[in-house]
Amino acid sequence: MGKRKKIIWIILILVLVVLVGFFIFSEKKIIIDKTNLTLQTLSAAEKIVNFLPIKEDTKKEVETVNFLAQELAKSDGIERRYLILLQNNMELRPGGGFLGQYAILKIKDGKVTSTFIEDANLLDQRINVKVAPPYPFYRMMSLKKWKFRDSNFSPDFPTNVEKAKYFYRLSGGNSEFDGVISVNATVLNKILQITGPITVGGTQFNSDNAVLALEEKVEKVYILNENIDTQNRKWLIKELGNQIISKLMQLGNIPKLAEFGLEELRNKEIMLNFSNQQLQDKVKEVHWDGSVLTDWNGDFLMMVDANMGALKSDYYIKRDVYYEVDLSGEKPTAYLRITYNHTASHGDWRTSDYHSYLRVYTPLGSNLVERKMVSYPNIQEEFGKTAIGFILHVLIGRQTVAEIRYELPESVRENYKLLIQKQSGVGDIPLEVKIKDKDGKEHVVKETLKKDLKIEPSEEQQ
Structure with missing residues (x-):
């Protein structure tokens, strides 16, 4: 010992x-x-x-x-x-x-x-x-x-x-x-x-x-x-x-x-x-390996930013995430809103406007139907997921609200559950999740995303 x-x-x-x-x-x-x-x-x-x-x-x-x-x-x-x-x-x-x-x-x-x-x-x-x-x-x-x-x-x-x-x-x-x-x-x-x-x-x-x-x-x-x-x-x-x-x-x-x-x-x-x-x-x-899970069979969300501005601007970037799922319609749909606030007051050797390549990982077969404040998408398949990539910019002292809406595969509707995987290094993120089940009942979860989070509306949050 x-x-x-x-x-x-x-x-x-x-x-x-x-x-x-x-x-x-x-x-x-x-x-x-x-x-x-x-x-x-x-x-x-x-x-x-x-x-x-x-x-x-x-x-x-x-x-x-x-x-x-x-x-x-x-x-x-x-x-x-x-x-x-x-x-x-x-x-x-x-x-x-x-x-x-x-x-x-x-x-x-x-x-x-x-x-x-x-x-x-x-x-x-x-x-x-x-x-x-x-x-x-x-x-x-x-x-x-x-x-x-x-x-x-x-x-x-x-x-x-x-x-x-x-x-x-x-x-x-x-x-x-x-x-x-x-x-x-x-x-x-x-x-x-x-x-x-x-x-x-x-x-x-x-x-x-x-x-x-x-x-x-x-x-x-x-x-x-x-x-x-x-x-x-x-x-x-x-x-x-x-x-x-x-x-x-x-x-x-x-x-x-x-x-x-x-x-x-x-x-x-x-x-x-x-x-x-x-x-x-x-x-x-025990999930210390930092892997993207490939054996999850429910709804999935992972938001991944890459600072492409070559400066240390992420110290000043504050994020807020809202995710809404509607299972009551003809097709299950998801709406994701990521709010970026650039809190720096001016540019210097450390920071400037924020330039990110954002990838949103969703269940395989998801179909993007709407986007706002992000570029034309680059859609690929990675880790058994549909990865939707965008370019986005946040000006110093300003806010950018990135929004996307997409159709989820039908397979997520029955016994709905959600796994949100957190990006390494991104810090704590205020998060709100609203789920409307197939019967129209709404479930709301408010959390601070510190680590990977599993949500099952029919059970207590894990």
């Missing part, structure tokens, strides 16, 4: 360690004190499992954590490699956020043996093969080559994993990873809800401003002046990371950290993928 405790803590700490390197744009390798990391990890590990949630609705999750820990902590002398995808969801992409950096972690017998972090652009410079990008990149960004940093263009994490490995292989690297983990930038803000504010170099980082403050300190000044020495920003990030880890080691924060880790997995802010099929089956069972 001791080794399982150690690896659980290692996994959580590894996420923090790679996260503090999120905004580094240096060509040089970051050096992390591996010995100190391991000692701190093992000293705190003995305390964590006692605080893991054991309520009925989390039993499967805890069982999965224990299974993963048992497998990953094997003392078999084998060194395992993990690819960490660091995604900035202030620039939202279908798989979470813009893939600015990545890390490679090596673990042997439950200990971290190597950590490497690099800017994705540096990896892309080593790719000489020309790969045609998905149409929206060419249409909206005039991008002619598809590379690693844009590899997460699917809402399905397993698909993005294979694409990231593909581009890593094209760069000359060994793409045989034992696991791939994605982490969104806003995880840092949430970590600071646990630790409280931290001040480094005269700048306070807190749960409201951490990602933006880091961008100001380690990105903005270097965009404006490329000749500035990068050593200062390395120091800032390393010092911030040290203080975060030190505070998280405090006994009172350990149960909060355990709960935090589970919540981020549920909300797809952290997603897991393993080459070991047993491990992958376990994370899929």
Whole structure:
């Protein structure tokens, strides 16, 4: 049991360690004190499992954590490699956020043996093969080559994993990873809800401003002046990371950290993928694999935005969703309204007007009949769904209300149920669902969409 405790803590700490390197744009390798990391990890590990949630609705999750820990902590002398995808969801992409950096972690017998972090652009410079990008990149960004940093263009994490490995292989690297983990930038803000504010170099980082403050300190000044020495920003990030880890080691924060880790997995802010099929089956069972479900036989809705403006405008974009289904007519119909509010007051180096490629995933066989405030549709079949793609724009300080109406397949009418899958990195979305059943009775559900949501009018919401 001791080794399982150690690896659980290692996994959580590894996420923090790679996260503090999120905004580094240096060509040089970051050096992390591996010995100190391991000692701190093992000293705190003995305390964590006692605080893991054991309520009925989390039993499967805890069982999965224990299974993963048992497998990953094997003392078999084998060194395992993990690819960490660091995604900035202030620039939202279908798989979470813009893939600015990545890390490679090596673990042997439950200990971290190597950590490497690099800017994705540096990896892309080593790719000489020309790969045609998905149409929206060419249409909206005039991008002619598809590379690693844009590899997460699917809402399905397993698909993005294979694409990231593909581009890593094209760069000359060994793409045989034992696991791939994605982490969104806003995880840092949430970590600071646990630790409280931290001040480094005269700048306070807190749960409201951490990602933006880091961008100001380690990105903005270097965009404006490329000749500035990068050593200062390395120091800032390393010092911030040290203080975060030190505070998280405090006994009172350990149960909060355990709960935090589970919540981020549920909300797809952290997603897991393993080459070991047993491990992958376990994370899929508790929906930590970030996959688009293909075996759902009811109504289905997934809204997926891709920020194609190349800036961090998603920090300012607030969404509100209304979904109405009418099963009482000759054909079942659906009406979807997504309200986008661009809350920025002016443009700057971080934001401008918002330009998105929106895909709406609906049950296979759905038929679009009306659209407003979106472009001519690009309709395809993906993951056993009808995917309807549009271009939309939101001006700074303004609002865009995107509306579509479509016919649903007849198969959804009987024993109606709805699954709404949430896009990784999009944040919390106010949601209202109105369902008129075949007898004309209305059912209304109002929720904040934090994670995947299942609605069955005949039963209590799950």
